Amino acid sequence: MLCTIPGLVVVVFLVAYPVCFNIFTSFVKYDNVSPKKFIALGNYQWLLSSEYSDFRLGLKISTIYSFSCATLATLTGLVLAQILYSIRKGKGFFRTATLFSWGIPLVIASFIWKWIFSKDLGILNYLLSPFIEENIAWLTTRGLALLTAIITTTWHHIPFAMIIILAGLESIDPELFEAAVMDGAGYNQIFWSIIIPLNRHQIVVAFTIIWMFTFRTPDVLFSLTGGGPGKNTYHLGIFLVDMIYRYVDFGKAGALGVLLFLTTAVIATPLLYYGIIRPSRN
Amino acid sequence: MGLSDLREIRWNRKVTNTKKSTISNIGKFVILAFILLYLLFPLYWTFVTSFKKLTEVLQWPPTLIPREFSLSAYIFTLINSPLPIFIFNSFFYATCTSLVVVIIASITTYGLSKYPYLGSKQIFMAFFLTRIIPPQILWLPLIIMYTRMGLQDTRTGVLLFLMALNYPLCIWMLKGLFDEVSDSLIDSALIDGCTRMRILFSVVIPITMPGIAAITIIVFLWSWAEFMFTYLIIDTETLKPITVGIYYFVGDQAVQWNNMAASEVLSLLPALIFIILAQKRIVRGLTSGAVKG
Numbered sequence: 416m417l418c419t420i421p422g423l424v425v426v427v428f429l430v431a432y433p434v435c436f437n438i439f440t441s442f443v444k445y446d447n448v449s450p451k452k453f454i455a456l457g458n459y460q461w462l463l464s465s466e467y468s469d470f471r472l473g474l475k476i477s478t479i480y481s482f483s484c485a486t487l488a489t490l491t492g493l494v495l496a497q498i499l500y501s502i503r504k505g506k507g508f509f510r511t512a513t514l515f516s517w518g519i520p521l522v523i524a525s526f527i528w529k530w531i532f533s534k535d536l537g538i539l540n541y542l543l544s545p546f547i548e549e550n551i552a553w554l555t556t557r558g559l560a561l562l563t564a565i566i567t568t569t570w571h572h573i574p575f576a577m578i579i580i581l582a583g584l585e586s587i588d589p590e591l592f593e594a595a596v597m598d599g600a601g602y603n604q605i606f607w608s609i610i611i612p613l614n615r616h617q618i619v620v621a622f623t624i625i626w627m628f629t630f631r632t633p634d635v636l637f638s639l640t641g642g643g644p645g646k647n648t649y650h651l652g653i654f655l656v657d658m659i660y661r662y663v664d665f666g667k668a669g670a671l672g673v674l675l676f677l678t679t680a681v682i683a684t685p686l687l688y689y690g691i692i693r694p695s696r697n
Numbered sequence: 698m699g700l701s702d703l704r705e706i707r708w709n710r711k712v713t714n715t716k717k718s719t720i721s722n723i724g725k726f727v728i729l730a731f732i733l734l735y736l737l738f739p740l741y742w743t744f745v746t747s748f749k750k751l752t753e754v755l756q757w758p759p760t761l762i763p764r765e766f767s768l769s770a771y772i773f774t775l776i777n778s779p780l781p782i783f784i785f786n787s788f789f790y791a792t793c794t795s796l797v798v799v800i801i802a803s804i805t806t807y808g809l810s811k812y813p814y815l816g817s818k819q820i821f822m823a824f825f826l827t828r829i830i831p832p833q834i835l836w837l838p839l840i841i842m843y844t845r846m847g848l849q850d851t852r853t854g855v856l857l858f859l860m861a862l863n864y865p866l867c868i869w870m871l872k873g874l875f876d877e878v879s880d881s882l883i884d885s886a887l888i889d890g891c892t893r894m895r896i897l898f899s900v901v902i903p904i905t906m907p908g909i910a911a912i913t914i915i916v917f918l919w920s921w922a923e924f925m926f927t928y929l930i931i932d933t934e935t936l937k938p939i940t941v942g943i944y945y946f947v948g949d950q951a952v953q954w955n956n957m958a959a960s961e962v963l964s965l966l967p968a969l970i971f972i973i974l975a976q977k978r979i980v981r982g983l984t985s986g987a988v989k990g
Binding site: 419421422423425426429430432433434436437440491494495498501502507509510511512513514515516517518519520521522523524526527528530531533535536537538541544570573574575578579581582602627631632633634637638652655656659660665668669672673675676679680683684687691692 | 721725728729732733735736737739740742743746754755757758759761801802804805808809817820822823824825827828829830831832833834835836837838839840841842857858860861864865868918921922923924925929939940943954957958961964965968969971972973976977979980983984
């Protein structure tokens with residue numbers, strides 16, 4: 416029991432206390448200009464009313480961004496996991512090669528892709544040059560900017576989805592496949608009646624973890640497009656940074672943090688419960 | 698029928714229909730090639746760019762293979778820029794965090810996993826739930842606390858945040874590992890007169906060493922990748938890790954992409970090396986952390 420103490424100290428001082436402090440701040444007018452004052456839900460009201468804040472915009476962009484990344488990464492990961500599962504030769508090589516992008520920091524990944532997407536010198540425009548009339552400004556065109564961010568982030572997360580789903584595939588008893596093939600099941604049948612049902616937990620977990628991560632982490636958007644053009648890629652995380660450092664309004668930043676937490680918790684908790692906690696009890 | 702044959706069969710609609718199986722095999726490799734291109738081309742392109750001269754980088758059309766192989770970007774980044782300091786800082790942050798976190802988390806997980814008491818399951822659950830708490834909610838309170846405590850713009854500040862972030866995740870990964878150590882082994886060590894702490898360091902940790910090494914690597918890579926919070930609290934150039942320091946190469950004018958690429962290569966080398974050396978173990982560590990309860 417004593418063993419838990421060093422850990423609890425870390426968690427209480429560096430996670431629990433700050434979170435409580437943050438919640439407390441969110442009910443206070445705290446902007447380094449006027450004296451601190453308790454204003455109950457005033458900060459939340461300000462955030463949720465669309466006239467003054469970018470909250471709704473950020474929420475919309477974060478939602479589109481995170482759901483696209485999580486879906487694309489999970490689907491690609493599923494396909495990749497199945498291919499890697501069936502490969503006999505060069506198993507280790509392919510598994511290593513597909514893992515690299517997971518290990519690369521998101522900021523570094525953003526700069527790598529920024530160079531690929533570059534308008535005047537980018538390799539992507541060069542490769543597309545037979546099909547397009549003039550170079551596309553990927554990073555500064557409305558709509559395309561978010562797409563570039565999604566491509567970059569998905570690139571980073573595919574290996575993670577692949578690893579989790581592959582582990583699930585490998586835990587399926589091969590005799591099941593044998594029996595299915597003996598009974599004359601086609602590949603589609605095997606996929607829909609064995610692979611998907613037996614792997615549903617892994618698929619949900621991969622999706623949820625990637626979704627959670629992309630919903631709240633603005634690293635890619637911050638360094639790839641900086642929220643621009645205009646506010647076309649204005650992620651909630653960037654909004655939070657602006658709140659703390661540009662507007663120095665801690666009360667509202669606190670409220671934003673709490674809202675970010677609540678949104679994640681409401682969506683992710685049931686999914687994680689379904690994917691991790693329930694299966695581990697059986 | 699061997700296991701690998703069965704895997705092969707999965708891809709064929711019928712065992713006897715060989716024609717179809719070649720088609721599906723080709724399809725499989727085309728898809729694999731596309732995904733590999735997507736995953737690996739950016740890395741190739743970064744390596745290639747880092748060996749080009751600035752004049753070649755600024756030319757249109759871009760060359761897929763450097764016309765003139767040059768180390769000028771590496772010489773610039775390693776000698777004329779503060780990049781070595783950034784890399785040293787990243788190493789410092791990541792090494793300290795991973796070692797300290799893994800040691801503390803081993804002790805915690807050992808206690809929770811091997812000597813369960815009333816509420817230990819709930820504590821595990823609590824650690825798991827911290828995963829749902831966005832690290833972003835910690836930014837503001839930690840910045841205010843740091844300002845009051847004088848930790849703003851210090852190494853300690855960065856380290857504390859990294860530890861708080863990685864510690865619960867590490868516990869979750871270690872749990873899968875420690876649960877596999879058999880209780881009878883611990884019992885026999887107890888009978889031989891080992892103290893419980895001694896058992897941790899001379900029985901449990903040595904047995905699970907490969908797994909612990911992998912978890913240390915994972916925590917190392919996660920700490921290496923941390924960006925936003927460090928970006929917010931660190932102003933001093935000499936304290937920046939590489940993820941923050943790379944902004945040095947984003948000048949007021951055009952970015953010198955060959956120097957940028959060289960610094961990218963240097964900053965992704967640890968990940969590359971660790972993944973090549975310990976791919977299997979990393980995969981196992983990640984899956985036990987994410988899936989197993």
